[in-house]
Amino acid sequence: MGEDMRVRTTLVGATALLLTAALAAPAVAATGTHPHGGHAGTRKAVEAAVAAGVPGVTATAKDAHGTWSTTAGVGDLRTGEPRSTADRxxxxxxxxxxxxxxxxxxxxxxxxxxxxxxxxxxxxxxxxxxxxxxxxxxxxxxxxxxxxxxxxxxxxxxxxxxxxxxxxxxxxxxxxxxxxxxxxxxxxxxxxxxxxxxxxxxxxxxxxxxxxxxxxxxxxxxxxxxxxxxxxxxxxxxxxxxxxxxxxxxxxxxxxxxxxxxxxxxxxxxxxxxxxxxxxxxxxxxxxxxxxxxxxxxxxxxxxxxxxKTTVRTTISPRVRYGLGLMDTRLGCGVHVWGHGGGIFGSTSEADVTADGRHALAVNFNGDWTGDTAAAVEGEFC
The missing domain is CATH 3.40.710.10 (DD-peptidase/beta-lactamase superfamily)
Incomplete structure (x- = not known):
């Protein structure tokens, strides 16, 4: 993850630091329609994550135009079954x-x-x-x-x-x-x-x-x-x-x-x-x-x-401050989002929302050693 922008607050950090050879990126399946052609940046980031070696990605965004979901890659390396937008x-x-x-x-x-x-x-x-x-x-x-x-x-x-x-x-x-x-x-x-x-x-x-x-x-x-x-x-x-x-x-x-x-x-x-x-x-x-x-x-x-939402400085980045169980991140475009990251064996997640609660994104990788959830966040909110 781009540490200058976000931090993946993993419980088990050692495996998350390992890299993997890039895999071919399957086509992305998306549901929902954004009337202004939005979410292109999110879609691009999801595709890039799979190209970088993440087995599969699922993401859902919610804004004034409704709910939009996308998946990429596979949910099962043995069978090739794709990820689902409803995956837990x-x-x-x-x-x-x-x-x-x-x-x-x-x-x-x-x-x-x-x-x-x-x-x-x-x-x-x-x-x-x-x-x-x-x-x-x-x-x-x-x-x-x-x-x-x-x-x-x-x-x-x-x-x-x-x-x-x-x-x-x-x-x-x-x-x-x-x-x-x-x-x-x-x-x-x-x-x-x-x-x-x-x-x-x-x-x-x-x-x-x-x-x-x-x-x-x-x-x-x-x-x-x-x-x-x-x-x-x-x-x-x-x-x-x-x-x-x-x-x-x-x-x-x-x-x-x-x-x-x-x-x-x-x-x-x-x-x-x-x-x-x-x-x-x-x-x-x-x-x-x-x-x-x-x-x-x-x-x-x-x-x-x-x-x-009363935050303190962190050692993560000048752009990331920490409140009470809540991170405030200033994205590259200047937008502030509130949320948290999460990593545990086999799973890397990020969930963020704008300060008014009206625009949200949650994304998950079913692998813990590569990929960039920060790019999806930037793509969605910037």
């Missing part, structure tokens, strides 16, 4: 926007404050090697200024899940949220809380635990009750430890050994390794609907939406 896929860190929304709803209800310390809700959980939950706020979890070490950067964790043998040996293991936090606590913090910024999946594992402590229900139950059900997001789910992706869906692929290495089918695995940092499954239409509702003010009161 693992959305990775896009999950974070849903988690942050629930916490902001709880704040609006007076059930917590973003300035509560982590220890206020989870005494002693964030403690060790310099970590201290008494000095970290819920807000700092959500905007990645807590300094909490990112558990996916742990060498043992990375060694297991970035290697072919390790992944296949451990792909069905269950990891509890508490265990993921414990992994992070074996390291020193990245910095003193509030003094810098660093993307850490541990922040959102802890955030999910806070939701459970405040409500007495799992974070997944709260997202389902507060967001999925009211918005009728029929393709969206929190699988927990379930290893499969509901149909309709495509196969998902990774490369563990570089561009000349084999392509592995990684469709099935236990997503508990991501927990509330990235376990969610959805499709492009549902993601468009969610972000449109969120930025359109249908999920949060004005005060909480303003807090969510």
């Amino acid at each position: 896929y693992r959305v990775g860190s896009i999950t974070k926007s849903f988690v942050a929304t629930v916490l902001l709803q709880l704040e609006a209800e007076g059930r917590l404050s973003l300035d509560d310390t982590v220890d206020r809700w989870l005494p002693g959980v964030v403690r060790g090697h310099g970590h201290d939950g008494r000095r970290i706020t819920v807000r700092q979890l959500l905007n990645h200024t807590s300094g909490i070490y990112n558990y996916t950067a742990d060498k043992d964790f990375d060694r297991i899940y970035s290697s072919r043998d390790g992944f296949h040996r451990h792909r069905y293991d269950t990891l509890t949220p508490r265990r993921l936090v414990e992994i992070a606590m074996t390291h020193k913090p990245d910095f003193t809380p509030g003094e810098s910024w660093n993307y850490s999946n541990t922040n959102y594992v802890v955030a999910g635990m806070v939701i459970e402590k405040v409500t007495g229900r799992t974070y997944a139950a709260e997202i389902t009750r507060r967001i999925i059900a009211p918005l009728h997001l029929k393709a969206t789910s929190l699988p927990g430890t379930k290893i499969t992706v509901p149909q309709p869906s495509s196969r998902a692929y990774s490369k563990f050994s570089g561009p000349k290495g084999p392509t592995d089918d990684v469709t099935t695995f236990n997503p508990s390794l991501a927990a509330s940092a990235g376990e969610m499954i959805s499709n492009s239409a549902d993601l468009d609907r969610f972000y449109s509702a969120l930025l359109g003010g249908k999920l949060l009161p004005a005060h909480q939406l303003k807090e969510m």
Whole structure:
């Protein structure tokens, strides 16, 4: 992905860095008609992604003219079956926007404050090697200024899940949220809380635990009750430890050994390794609907939406700022879009919307080692 424009906030970054030989690009199938001939840039970017080696792409855009969808490439390398515009896929860190929304709803209800310390809700959980939950706020979890070490950067964790043998040996293991936090606590913090910024999946594992402590229900139950059900997001789910992706869906692929290495089918695995940092499954239409509702003010009161859109500088790019589970990206043409990226084994996704919630795009690659979702975003909004 063009890092100068966007960041792919992957849970498992090692495989995403691998390149692959370019494959011939099949024809793109599109549905819907834009009266002014729009979406040509998006279509071009989708075709280019497949030419660069992505097995298949599915994307859906929604604007004042209606809904437009497109696919390219294949959903199954063995059978050659194409991708579907209705494909469900693992959305990775896009999950974070849903988690942050629930916490902001709880704040609006007076059930917590973003300035509560982590220890206020989870005494002693964030403690060790310099970590201290008494000095970290819920807000700092959500905007990645807590300094909490990112558990996916742990060498043992990375060694297991970035290697072919390790992944296949451990792909069905269950990891509890508490265990993921414990992994992070074996390291020193990245910095003193509030003094810098660093993307850490541990922040959102802890955030999910806070939701459970405040409500007495799992974070997944709260997202389902507060967001999925009211918005009728029929393709969206929190699988927990379930290893499969509901149909309709495509196969998902990774490369563990570089561009000349084999392509592995990684469709099935236990997503508990991501927990509330990235376990969610959805499709492009549902993601468009969610972000449109969120930025359109249908999920949060004005005060909480303003807090969510209050951003801090990141180390990603001068063009990318981070709010509360929400990225603000200034595109090359000057347009600002709000949303999030997400990567997990075999899946790379991006979902963005304009500030008024009226123009949205969600795109997914069923491979995690190449391709440029940023180009699709630029093509759609510029």
